[in-house]
Each structure stands twice: as C-alpha cells, then as structure tokens.
Amino acid sequence: MDEKCPKCGGQMTPGEIRFDTDTVMPNQMNSYMGGMMNSPVPNTYQSATSRPYWEEKTGRKTGFLIKSDEKKAMKIKATRCALCGYIELHATDNRDES
Numbered sequence: 001m002d003e004k005c006p007k008c009g010g011q012m013t014p015g016e017i018r019f020d021t022d023t024v025m026p027n028q029m030n031s032y033m034g035g036m037m038n039s040p041v042p043n044t045y046q047s048a049t050s051r052p053y054w055e056e057k058t059g060r061k062t063g064f065l066i067k068s069d070e071k072k073a074m075k076i077k078a079t080r081c082a083l084c085g086y087i088e089l090h091a092t093d094n095r096d097e098s
Contacts, residue, residue, distance in 0.1 A: 003079060010083030017078055017089075019050050052076055054091040 003012035054074045061067040074091040081087075 005081035005084060005086055006088070007086045008081060008084045010081045012079040012088070013082055015078050015080055017052055017076060019052065021048050021050060 004010070005012055054076055055071050056074075058070045058072050060070040062070045074093060077090045077092055079088050079090075
C-alpha cells in the first residue's frame with residue numbers, strides 16, 4: 001500500500017480504530033446478601049475491546065409480520081499519516097474480513 005496523505009503528501013500507514021471499555025460486573029454474592037446495600041464483597045471489573053463499524057440502511061424491508069429496514073454493517077479501515085497525523089477512514093463491504 002503506497003498511499004500519500006491528501007494534506008501534506010506524507011506516507012499513510014494502515015491501522016484500525018478500537019475502543020477499550022470497562023464494564024462493572026455486580027458480584028455474584030450480592031444476591032445472597034439479603035438485599036444489603038453495602039456488601040462486603042466488591043464488584044468486579046471486566047475490560048473489553050470493541051471495534052466500531054459502519055451501519056447503513058439498504059433501502060429494503062425485512063420481516064414477515066413486522067417490517068423493518070434492512071441494515072448492512074461494514075468494517076471501518078483507517079490510515080494515518082506518518083508526518084502530520086491526519087487520519088482517513090473508509091468503510092469496506094465485508095465486516096468479517098481482516
């Protein structure tokens with residue numbers, strides 16, 4: 001891939017956007033504490049990384065009894081300029097491709 005930055009002409013490097021999220025998981029013991037508000041057993045935290053994706057309506061309706069708009073999900077590919085840091089995003093047709 002030999003792409004040039006549209007802003008400064010520098011070399012574009014491929015990459016991807018990811019979001020790190022922390023989720024609070026209530027402790028399993030809290031249900032056995034009889035509804036006590038201040039449980040001596042702390043909650044646990046679970047970390048996850050998610051990938052954003054582009055979703056758009058296809059213009060078709062789906063469903064048998066209840067019709068809803070059909071949606072198409074696409075993976076987002078990104079490139080970043082090594083000189084100025086400009087980031088460019090592109091939606092690809094297949095969300096599952098690497």
